[in-house]
Amino acid sequence: MNSMPDSEITLTVNAKLHTLHAHPMERLLDLLRHQLGLTGTKEGCGEGECGSCSVLMDGLLVNSCLIPALQARNATIVTIEGLAPGDQLTALQQAFLDCGGAQCGICTPGMILAASHLLKKNPQPTLDEVREGLAGNLCRCTGYKQICEAVLEAGRHGTKSEAAK
């Protein structure tokens, strides 16, 4: 089997422009973890079932284990490391802490990105909408109750800060 020459992949990750060299079929997940050292994005199942590797790509929630590098060319990616602008946690991250929405931590980055994708589309989701929005993200520790509560809490907090403006 011939080895394909590396492709040049330029993409924006967490507001920083990177030019990487990769095989076209290398997974976005591996670029993020191995080339950029962004290990907040986890690998769970590697087949799009568990959501541990969720990132935002051009504003859309995707499983980075299912994205070939070449399809991420010129994309804008946000990982868990880039969600909060500085050292201050976002209201959503704080709500996960306050509600006990994180336990072993493997699903947490994906859960938070899925929740942030949901809240952007639907700032005040109902419990059923939270469950549907997080349906592609599996947690084997918490039983989901605290996670859903955290997202509802972030929705309430977001509405309060909108009202304060």
Place this chain on the structure above:
Amino acid sequence: MRSHPSEYELVVPGTLPAVLSLLNREPGAWLPIAGGTDVMVQYGAGRLSAHKLVSIHNLPELRHIEVSPAEIQIGAGCTFTELREHALINAEFPLLASAARWTGGVANQNRGTLGGNIVNASPAADSLPALLVYEAELILVSARGERRVPYTTFHTAYRKTKLAPDELVRSICLPRQFSAYHHHTRKVGARNAQAISKVCIAALAQITHQSVDDIRIAMGSIAPIPLRLIETERIIRGKSIDAKLILSAKNTAAAEVRPIDDIRSTARYRAAVAGNLVAEFLSNLAPSIKLEPTSEPTND
């Protein structure tokens, strides 16, 4: 064993004509990849036999949703998210909108496409029974030109379709003639979300004065290809719904489906569920009829 990326080629020609000309030069050599929600799973598991892939993700020529008085044309590259959020699809083709809503989770809906669901041709694909009952037509395109084929005969055997090696599905056309119909769908799976169906039903009926003028019933996950229940439809069409009709439709459906055994369920369970799903649909159409308790089919 995971695939090694260096053993695979992936090209992104960027326009539909460029993709078609590549497929035409080496028919069958290139596997199209759109959102990757099926292809990348096989790749990740080391089960992808194709080693040359051509990206059709985000091709503008495949992303349209065009509405005319007679039909809606959906570009094959439209994602499940786009389908579930489209006002007219929700209003006139709710079976397709529901299927889009329960295909995978949000991340897969953001990437997975209707065209991909069709050509991947999994018998468990949730959107395909809806396309069967809405009597969709497909526009297939190649460097040789376009052809329009009925979706009802597109699947020929397990994971086999009428798509030629140099062709792509360009659009899915749905006739806008079902606004007076009752639309019914249900997915039976291990959990509500992110589960592959054991059996799913999509069904339509037009009722006048309790009599069934027209009925279409399709099921997924039950046979090697998405299945129209022609015999069951035949015994219902033109009749008034009563307890006797519901029972005979239920038994006919359970006998007609000749289901598969696979990792998700057994043939016996599927036949029973198929009968019960038809009975549930009919009793929803005639709510005054008391439904017999659900039971095993009588044919085993």
